Amino acid sequence: MCGRFSLTATPDEVRETFGLVELEGFPARYNIAPTQPILVVVSSDRREPGSNLPERQAVLVRWGFLPGWVKDPRDFPLLINARSETAIGKASFRAAMRHRRVLVPASGFYEWHRPSKESGEASQAYWIRPRHGRIVAFAGLMEIWSSADGSEVDTGAILTVSANRTIGRIHDRMPVVIKPEDYTRWLDCKSGEPRDVADLMVPAEEDFFEAVPVSNLVNKVANTGPEIQEPVGNSLPPAKAPVGKANGGQLSLF
Template identity: 40%
Template sequence: MYLPAQTIASFFLILNEPDHPPRYNIAPTQPVLAVFQSPAGRRGVPMRWGLIPHWARDIKIGAKLANARSETLHEKPSFRTAFNRRRCLIPADGFYEWVAVKGRKQPYFIRRRDGNPLAFAGLWEVWVAADQSELVSCTIVTTAANREMTPVHHRMPVILEPGQFDRWLDPDNQNPRSLCDLMRPMRDGGLVLQAVDDYVNRTGNEGPRCIEPAATFPTPSSPPEPPAQMNLFED
């Protein structure tokens, strides 16, 4: 997330201007900006990416729960409570996915065609440690891939439109099955995929170079082979 705080606050109609440093390469267990509905209105706060259920004994479980399949949210113990009561939006400029190309991992940066921020459907949870300190974490909800995403992955994040934000965030709606119509693939034609420099393949690398277009790799046009390593939105 590298867009200015004012842009994020305006697009998501949040009360505060989030204080987040520009980031181009965020990995699970690191902080991400998340938007939730407070009694006073929407607020944007940092949350650890990778949901830690309230009943977990160890926060390490969060690294395995960076994503949550929309089809099974209502039945999985890790996500069921959060789905009922604690839904959020996770803003993003774009996201990466990788495809094996001639023995190497080629990254692609995926963004909205209209230039607006992406709004991932998310869930959040509060975990209380033995010393009573609290850790707030979140996960990104996924669905089947749309036409643009199919060449690089069979899954994609659930991407919500501004007119859908209120329904998703409403904490008074504790019948989440009524939200199933929101958890569908984004309309075809709404995303752009760009092959980018493999500099982003190292999680410690940061900065605009992460999204610089690659000179030698075109946009994929056929479904990828099953990945040998878990991709970002693998379930």
């Protein structure tokens, strides 16, 4: 599950990482929350000069997925995550998995470890960032929703997968990470079927992320400064005993 993330890299760093032709400036964002605009990278119809590869473009979408067939958003849960294991077969995500796969640039994400009530322990927030310190690309889906009056809204969701052992100490789900060498294959929705990218939807390597305990400042959407990423400790919860495949569900805002 991914309910908050951050993008603090500069526009130049994002442009270079994803091979974008152009990218407008944007501020560092330390606490990106559902329903807010998020930056996604898509494959365009134009070709790179002197190459057969399609150009990549950056667009803004609303973080909260709405299938095109939804009549009234008030009657449909706004989904910010899609389970990678079942997205290809779900009516909500099937079309986007085939035609509108995107990359979501991020500097990392936040997750909360919520102990059982019996333990008496308080929840602990973690800032989970790539150890190499560079930009990471989450696998995402995009859908264009049209209202009855003809107006359109671009919406998006982040794909998740069962967490690796490291992140599993905090939560049983994590975002799907797409490696740079797989960007083109993931974005190729013209010749690449969902089954052709199924192998990319796996947990990140055990040492890819590091988890930093942070204060509860991140809990409030109004807190948007770098102080929310300040460490408050250096320990992870104990490793969970293996109990079989992790479970998780779609996260709804309603």
